[in-house]
Amino acid sequence: MRRVVSSLLLLPLLxxxxxxxxxxxxxxxxxxxxxxxxxxxGHYFAPSPALQFLVDPYPAPEDTSWLGxxxxxxxxxxxxxxxxxxxxTLLGGVSDECPGNDIYCDRVVxxxxxxxxxxxxxxGVTVRGDDGSFRRIVKYWPKTGGDPSDTFPSGTDGxxxxxxxxxxxxxxxxxxxxxxxxxSGLAPVGNTLVRIANPDDExxxxxxxxxxxxxxxxFDGPAPSxxxxxxxxxxxRHVYLFxxxxxxxxxxxxxxxxxxxxxxxxxxxxxxEYLMRDASGHLRxxxxxxxxxxxxxxxxxxxSETTVMYDPxxxxxxxxxxxxxxxxxxxxxxxxxxxxRDSGVVYRLPPPWSTxxxxxxxxxxxxxxxxIAYAVKAHPExxxxxxxxxxxxxxxxxxxxxxxxxxxxxVLGFYVPQVIVGPDGAPGAAN
Numbered sequence: 001m002r003r004v005v006s007s008l009l010l011l012p013l014l015x016x017x018x019x020x021x022x023x024x025x026x027x028x029x030x031x032x033x034x035x036x037x038x039x040x041x042g043h044y045f046a047p048s049p050a051l052q053f054l055v056d057p058y059p060a061p062e063d064t065s066w067l068g069x070x071x072x073x074x075x076x077x078x079x080x081x082x083x084x085x086x087x088x089t090l091l092g093g094v095s096d097e098c099p100g101n102d103i104y105c106d107r108v109v110x111x112x113x114x115x116x117x118x119x120x121x122x123x124g125v126t127v128r129g130d131d132g133s134f135r136r137i138v139k140y141w142p143k144t145g146g147d148p149s150d151t152f153p154s155g156t157d158g159x160x161x162x163x164x165x166x167x168x169x170x171x172x173x174x175x176x177x178x179x180x181x182x183x184s185g186l187a188p189v190g191n192t193l194v195r196i197a198n199p200d201d202e203x204x205x206x207x208x209x210x211x212x213x214x215x216x217x218x219f220d221g222p223a224p225s226x227x228x229x230x231x232x233x234x235x236x237r238h239v240y241l242f243x244x245x246x247x248x249x250x251x252x253x254x255x256x257x258x259x260x261x262x263x264x265x266x267x268x269x270x271x272x273e274y275l276m277r278d279a280s281g282h283l284r285x286x287x288x289x290x291x292x293x294x295x296x297x298x299x300x301x302x303x304s305e306t307t308v309m310y311d312p313x314x315x316x317x318x319x320x321x322x323x324x325x326x327x328x329x330x331x332x333x334x335x336x337x338x339x340x341r342d343s344g345v346v347y348r349l350p351p352p353w354s355t356x357x358x359x360x361x362x363x364x365x366x367x368x369x370x371x372i373a374y375a376v377k378a379h380p381e382x383x384x385x386x387x388x389x390x391x392x393x394x395x396x397x398x399x400x401x402x403x404x405x406x407x408x409x410x411v412l413g414f415y416v417p418q419v420i421v422g423p424d425g426a427p428g429a430a431n
Contacts, residue, residue, distance in 0.1 A: 029053045036387040045347035045422030052419040057094045066139040070393040072417030075166040084124035109405040120160040123151045140203040164305040165232045169260040173199040176229040187219040231308045244302040251302025254294040299340030307378045319376040326354035344427035391417040
């Protein structure tokens with residue numbers, strides 16, 4: 001199974017449900033507390049060992065350990081409990097008896113009898129302790145016939161789900177996911193809202209259903225393509241879906257929304273409203289879909305996945321890694337509909353991600369970087385006062401699944417969501 005990353009798609013390389021199993025205990029952090037970095041030239045993010053500890057792999061007391069995954073979206077269920085969702089997940093063995101200050105080492109992907117070294121998605125739960133800090137994320141996945149299997153099954157033979165973003169909408173949790181197949185590779189064949197009807201219950205008791213998002217347009221169909229899974233938020237009485245119209249450098253952000261009063265219905269079929277421009281150029285929400293009239297949000301680039309948040313002082317904001325870039329930009333807007341503006345670079349990915357070159361780069365390749373970076377996600381629950389917390393993911397720029405597994409076994413931090421912390425202002429703001 002070979003997957004080469006396209007400069008147009010820019011999606012991650014790694015991509016009847018049994019009861020979910022809690023496979024790991026939760027060690028506690030004993031190092032320095034979280035600190036917010038500051039600079040006289042502006043505000044910048046930096047790695048946070050204390051917060052990275054919450055996400056990093058650690059050995060399961062028995063059976064298989066979680067070695068790394070992409071996505072890394074957190075979803076508030078209660079003030080002291082958050083669900084995390086992950087995409088393609090590596091499983092195997094790992095040690096926490098490591099040289100120096102490394103939290104984990106000796107990752108080994110375990111294939112066992114077949115392709116069980118990687119499953120398509122997993123979940124996690126973190127809770128806030130009595131001291132106010134969050135505990136290490138406990139990862140969950142089901143077993144079917146004794147083997148690890150996807151937390152969120154596709155329900156269709158030959159397909160799997162890549163969950164990308166999630167939000168609580170009243171009682172249920174909604175997760176925006178791409179439907180993919182082995183033959184489609186990085187290109188989705190559809191979009192689905194996965195609904196957890198009872199997210200307050202233990203993961204093994206979740207009632208999970210799938211609800212197709214209409215007006216998806218595939219990458220290999222008539223242009224422009226349209227994917228509705230880049231971000232999802234709950235605002236007022238609606239759940240907003242941020243879509244990517246087109247791909248790569250030509251992508252634009254568009255908006256749809258569903259009424260959260262409808263989400264809990266057992267027979268729910270999403271019927272979104274779309275933000276359109278009418279014949280006179282005015283914006284309006286309508287269920288009458290016309291791809292040519294979708295409002296292209298000015299200043300907010302289209303991307304395969306991100307988060308969009310609101311802050312009373314900063315307004316609307318989103319952090320993104322532009323295509324084939326290693327610099328995290330902050331985008332801000334007074335209104336969700338735009339216009340948005342690029343408020344500057346808040347973080348540049350360190351070596352080896354931003355410096356290592358691919359020694360086997362083909363002549364036609366757009367870039368020769370060994371790695372790609374993607375999926376910047378915000379985690380306000382983890383942020384100290386006056387700070388913000390983000391994660392991003394790193395994968396191989398091109399190559400095979402086995403190549404990515406070998407990189408995970410060789411390179412610390414590869415394919416584990418990387419946690420950074422920074423102040424809540426924009427670059428250049430006064431300290």
